[in-house]
Amino acid sequence: MVAAVVGALALLFVAVRDLTHGGRLGAFALASSVFVHPGATADLPVHTGTNGYDGQFYYRLALNPLTHQATAFHITLDNPPYRQQRIGLPATAWFVREVFRAPTSLALVLVNVLALVLVGWTGAVWARQYGRSTWWGVALAASPALVMALARDLTEPLATATLLVGLLSWTRRRWWLASLAFTVAALCRETVLTVVLGMGVWCLARLLRGGQVRRSTALAQVVALCVPAAVEVAWQLHVREVWGGKLPTLSGNNQAGFSVLRPARSFFFNVRDIGLSHQGILDGIWLVERFLLLALLIVVASGLLRSAAPPELRLGWVFAALLALTVAWNQDVEFVRAANESIIVGQLLLLARRGPVARVAVTGVFGWSALVAVVYAAAL
Secondary structure: OHHHHHHHHHHHHHHHHHHHOOOOHHHHHOEEOOOEOOOOOOOOOEEOOOOOOOHHHHHHHHHOOOOOOOEEOOEEOOOHHHHHOOOHHHHHHHHHHHHHOOOHHHHHHHHHHHHHHHHHHHHHHHHHHOOOOOOHHHHHHOOHHHHHHHHHOOOHHHHHHHHHHHHHHHHOOOHHHHHHHHHHHHHHOHHHHHHHHHHHHHHHHHHHHOOOOOHHHHHHHHHHHHHHHHHHHHHHHHHHHHHOOOOHHHOOOOOOOOOOHHHHHHOOOOHHHOOOOHHHHHHHHHHHHHHHHHHHHHHHHHOHHHOOOOHHHHHHHHHHHHHHOOOOOOOHHHHHHHOHHHHHHHHHHHHOOOOHHHHHHHHHHHHHHHHHHHHHHHOO
């Protein structure tokens, strides 16, 4: 039932956004004439006066995921290795397009809708596992970054769905199924490995320390968590071999590295421009979002020891929260997407924690998501 409701809400959002953006699913990719040239498919509406957004590059890769050309199909990849490292969504959309002979725009949206349904289902199972109502799965599927990603053909829904399958499998001691799911998630979005890394650090420490967990079990856990990282490193090396230069994950626009001062310095970005204009309203909404994210991180961190979730998952959240502090908190597209793992895993920890604070926090995230859904359906 929860999965059906999530699917219906996702399709409703897609329908509203489609109607408000020209009635063409290709508009979700936000293609720009800077990268999409004359002669490209009519399935992809092109905008002038803007650089567009990441979805246009996933659209291009969905036409040929293993491309070795920067320009093909009249579409240019702005940073080929950086884009191709997140191969999961384009490859899945390509498969759907080839099997069902669907337009690429429809394939991308369909994959993300189905991914959100899977997020809702796993969230419901997780909530029931910790004595919560299964309807909390709807709140998990409507996480802010996932709404943004559905609106713009991005990688977060599929990465999150497979991450959650992995975490659910992990709590049920199905280490190798979890390992497979984590591997798929990492190929969709390499930042998922922050959670896996945190879990691996805990399990390795437990293996070296010995204790209640059998040595064979602890060793299996460590190896299972190493597999996603090994596959991702191998893929990174392959992509670098194809395109040259740095490792793909290091080839972004100053997106690597840690500095807690970035969010602090950018917290009140454009606050003076808040007003009744279109941009002024958006600036006001983004400021509210910064406060909501900060509040969520504080609430999760303050109750970290009271969560019934496995300790390795709690350390995984700490690593994901640190990732959320590596980018400037200036516009919701950037900082909310960077914080996706900390928001999602944070909600899981809250659902595994008793008390009204946890319920209020998860409800607050759902309200945040509703705000994002309205803005993206109508304005962005």
